[in-house]
Amino acid sequence: MDIRGTARKGIKTKDLVKKLKPGEIAVINHLDLDQVAAESLIKANVKMVVNAASSISGRYPNLGPSILAKAGIPLLDRVGEAFFTNLPEVTEVEIKGERIYQDHQLLGEGVILTPEGVEQATEQAKKNLNHELDKFIQNTLEYALIEKDLVLGGLSLPPISTALAKKQVLVVVRGQNYRDDLKIILSYIREVRPVLIGVDGGADALLEFGLRPHLIIGDMDSVSDQALRSGAELIVHAYQDGHAPGLKRIQELNLRAHTFPAPGTSEDLALILAYEKGADLIVAVGTHSNMIDFLEKGRKGMASTFLVRLKVGSILVDARGVSRLYHSRVKVEQIFLICLAAFIPLILVLSSNKFLWDWLRLLWLKLRFSLKI
Secondary structure, eight states: OEEEEEEOSSSSSSHTTOOOOTEEEEEEOOSSSOHHHHHHHHHHHOOEEEEEESSSOOOSSOSSSHHHTTTTEEEOOOOOOHHHHSHHHHHHEETTTTTEEEEEEEEEEOEEOHHHHHHHHHHHHHHHHHHHHHHHHHHHHHHHTTTTTTHHTTTOOOOOOOOOOOOOEEEOOTTTTHHHHHTHHHHHHHHHHHHHEEEEEEHHHHTTTTTOSSSSEOOOSSOHHHHHTTOOOOEEEETTOOOEEEEEEEEHHOOOEEEEESSOOOOHHHHHHHTTTTTTTTEEEEESSHHHHHTTTSSOOHHHHHHHHHHHHHEEEEOOOOOOHHHHHOHHHHHHHHHHHHHHHHHHHHHHHHHHHHHHHHHHHHHHHHHHH
């Protein structure tokens, strides 16, 4: 394998994909490459991915490497921290086999992850899952005691102007299969017109479908300026001491925002906010709700999510994966019935109009004569 091109690196994959140009080589430092990151790299139309870290560490069966392999994008793995640190943000490189050169000078080398290698590593990771699950459960129980204020009413809710009481609320997170799930529920959105809450990049997910979010909540690290300027009411997720790093970006854009000091994830806060403000129903798309989801986000437990879902479960409808459950297809029988229904009025009109009936008979005779039948 011999690949030449522009290499562009980024500390966070989700930020890098916004800068990548088609045909470039993406240089990342992403331990256990997850599905969403892999799909975003494919969407960026990269030529190759170079990972300084291990794309499959063996802790759990992450899906990112297999998704890249299926897309035919080469993955050079475990190139090392030194290579990543020393590489300029944008530079021209040549990759020969498993080695990276610049002007014939060796910059680093790694291991090409072949589809077979990815499959073997994934199978091995599945065997380690029970050990990882044990640690995950312990962490979840430990932090459940610390984060219990999420469900015991110990939080100070922001004074938002968007009305949620007695309304249906759609919470969108840019998680696994969010596009497919949003497509399936578009008819629900158009008919019911729920209040739309975008969690960080979930606001951009709504904009992709021509939908304007009413509320945006999150750390504000993965949402676009366009979404922030869309007119939505903004809520910055803050630490429990009130410090909100995301507020600086809002101020730089000359926008206003509430802060919401609380433990847990931003999507937890979105669900709690909708519940506490009196929503009748909460529909969630793209949310994270299992161990693999949280490990892919770099979290070692899911105490807050476990607690929040205990509280809001009675009015929560999780639409994640609904696209895998149902695919709308037009059947031949339905087309036949539609055509039949369209012909019935025509037949009735013809039967009551002698002139039209005689004209059709004349047309038929002419057609038979022309075709000699």
